[in-house]
Amino acid sequence: MKHFISASALLFAGLLVGLPAAAQREATLTIHPSQGENIISRNIYGQFAEHLGTCIYGGLWVGEDSPIANTRGYRNDVVGALKELHIPVLRWPGGCFADDYHWEDGIGPRSQRPQKVNSTWGGTVEDNSFGTHEFLNLCELLECEPYVSMNIGSGTVRETADWVEYMTADNGPQAERRARNGRKEPWKVKFIGVGNEAWGCGGNMTPQYYSDEYRRYATYCHDFSGNHLFKIASGASDYDYEWTETLMKNVGNRANGLSLHYYTVLGWNGSKGNATRFTDDDYYWCLGKCLGIEPVIQRHIGIMDRYDPKKRIGLMVDEWGTWWDEEDGTIPGHLFQQNTMRDAFVAALSLNVFHKYTDRIQMTNIAQIANVLQSMILTQGDKMVLTPTYYVFKMYVPHQDATFLPFDLKCDQMDVRNERFTPGRSQDEEPFRHLPMLSATASRSADGFIHVSLANVDLKQKQTVTISLDGTKAESVTGTILTSTNIADHNTFDRPQTVHEAPFTDAKIDKKDKTKLVVTLPAKSIVTLKLKIGN
Numbered sequence: 289m290k291h292f293i294s295a296s297a298l299l300f301a302g303l304l305v306g307l308p309a310a311a312q313r314e315a316t317l318t319i320h321p322s323q324g325e326n327i328i329s330r331n332i333y334g335q336f337a338e339h340l341g342t343c344i345y346g347g348l349w350v351g352e353d354s355p356i357a358n359t360r361g362y363r364n365d366v367v368g369a370l371k372e373l374h375i376p377v378l379r380w381p382g383g384c385f386a387d388d389y390h391w392e393d394g395i396g397p398r399s400q401r402p403q404k405v406n407s408t409w410g411g412t413v414e415d416n417s418f419g420t421h422e423f424l425n426l427c428e429l430l431e432c433e434p435y436v437s438m439n440i441g442s443g444t445v446r447e448t449a450d451w452v453e454y455m456t457a458d459n460g461p462q463a464e465r466r467a468r469n470g471r472k473e474p475w476k477v478k479f480i481g482v483g484n485e486a487w488g489c490g491g492n493m494t495p496q497y498y499s500d501e502y503r504r505y506a507t508y509c510h511d512f513s514g515n516h517l518f519k520i521a522s523g524a525s526d527y528d529y530e531w532t533e534t535l536m537k538n539v540g541n542r543a544n545g546l547s548l549h550y551y552t553v554l555g556w557n558g559s560k561g562n563a564t565r566f567t568d569d570d571y572y573w574c575l576g577k578c579l580g581i582e583p584v585i586q587r588h589i590g591i592m593d594r595y596d597p598k599k600r601i602g603l604m605v606d607e608w609g610t611w612w613d614e615e616d617g618t619i620p621g622h623l624f625q626q627n628t629m630r631d632a633f634v635a636a637l638s639l640n641v642f643h644k645y646t647d648r649i650q651m652t653n654i655a656q657i658a659n660v661l662q663s664m665i666l667t668q669g670d671k672m673v674l675t676p677t678y679y680v681f682k683m684y685v686p687h688q689d690a691t692f693l694p695f696d697l698k699c700d701q702m703d704v705r706n707e708r709f710t711p712g713r714s715q716d717e718e719p720f721r722h723l724p725m726l727s728a729t730a731s732r733s734a735d736g737f738i739h740v741s742l743a744n745v746d747l748k749q750k751q752t753v754t755i756s757l758d759g760t761k762a763e764s765v766t767g768t769i770l771t772s773t774n775i776a777d778h779n780t781f782d783r784p785q786t787v788h789e790a791p792f793t794d795a796k797i798d799k800k801d802k803t804k805l806v807v808t809l810p811a812k813s814i815v816t817l818k819l820k821i822g823n
């Protein structure tokens with residue numbers, strides 16, 4: 289796989305040294321359409337919905353009696369917007385909540401379901417009105433695969449086994465119970481998580497202990513009635529390579545996938561920074577931290593490769609995204625944060641990284657779908673706004689299930705001072721991170737179009753990108769752009785249209801050599817091009 293970056297300017301964010309900044313940046317991107325091999329699994333565009341704050345209640349679900357327009361309790365506006373994203377897979381019910389969730393509380397007549405304090409997330413009372421039926425029916429509505437996280441931390445093996453049977457068996461006591469609750473046909477449930485963050489909120493286990501627990505629980509998660517489970521073990525956080533090593537050794541191919549969590553976060557103690565008030569340095573630091581996922585992925589993959597050279601076990605990055613301080617005036621523990629163009633860049637750059645490792649990364653799930661962390665959607669009463677991150681996911685839909693096209697990229701880069709660096713804190717933290725000023729990805733979809741996504745991360749300067757298609761001719765090009773006047777721009781309930789996608793017309797095919805294009809990207813812009821290929 290080829291991707292390289294040459295530095296023609298060296299800057300320190302917020303501390304310019306050496307070379308003056310050019311008036312306009314230039315980059316070259318050589319795409320190799322004939323060398324595409326790996327498919328970008330659509331599941332890389334997965335989402336995550338936890339019983340946390342207003343993600344489920346208010347965000348996705350308002351109940352049938354709500355004055356907010358709904359279909360069988362699901363918000364019409366939200367479902368309509370989410371359908372545009374072609375969501376492939378939705379993870380539920382957590383997160384940390386999953387290991388405190390007892391599924392039998394969430395079935396049967398809603399008026400008779402027990403209440404429980406959501407002690408992980410703000411002490412809110414959970415009325416269990418959104419349970420197994422409501423989740424799996426939502427997946428049917430969104431036409432996505434469900435991914436159900438099992439309770440290993442405080443549940444029992446029997447509870448887990450029964451849940452799988454309840455959802456997927458077409459006969460027997462659990463199937464009859466399900467039918468009495470209104471659903472005769474079993475659902476198809478492929479993805480199950482055998483625990484979540486077992487090293488933390490999922491039971492504070494050691495990797496050795498969790499490996500044994502995984503083996504015990506997974507044994508009793510059976511395939512019923514033609515349903516085939518894909519079992520995902522609770523994997524490492526960030527730089528915990530020992531966790532991956534131990535699981536690969538002790539669980540190995542008893543699991544179909546191993547998860548990884550990586551947040552673009554300042555740290556776990558103290559302030560995480562404001563979502564909308566930040567400096568240019570904060571922005572560049574954030575993108576450096578976001579790209580820090582790549583060496584982390586490489587190292588986990590390196591361990592997996594030693595135990596599983598044929599790459600049968602998937603790496604599932606089932607939690608990722610930005611994590612800022614909660615918005616002023618919101619309930620502590622509800623993780624409600626605004627979402628700016630900065631978050632859009634984190635989405636684009638992360639997806640561009642994931643595309644490069646599709647031979648191992650089979651799924652990712654951004655945290656979370658609505659009203660929590662780096663959301664697609666924010667709601668307040670009957671109002672809904674689409675976030676800049678939503679628009680990136682929309683612009684990237686054509687990459688789903690497309691063939692990844694290798695490329696060579698030459699662009700400027702910035703060395704970003706990692707002011708949060710503490711020597712010895714982690715082997716992977718470095719005092720400086722290299723931040724390419726252009727991020728790119730390319731794919732060919734089944735209908736033959738080539739899509740190229742480009743992100744000019746420079747806050748001040750536009751960037752001219754000369755694209756070569758390595759002998760392939762382009763007949764026509766269209767495009768979509770996401771940009772805004774200020775990097776901190778975001779959509780609010782009063783001003784929902786500040787940031788939105790728009791047509792992009794600044795990509796020109798060379799009239800004499802149709803294998804080349806010149807694209808001019810405004811500062812801080814994200815663009816997706818659609819190329820019709822000629823003879």
Ligand code: AHR
Pocket residue numbers: 338382383384385484485607655656661
């Ligand atoms: O996404 C929010 C929380 O982050 C999840 O519940 C947990 O798994 C992670 O620590």
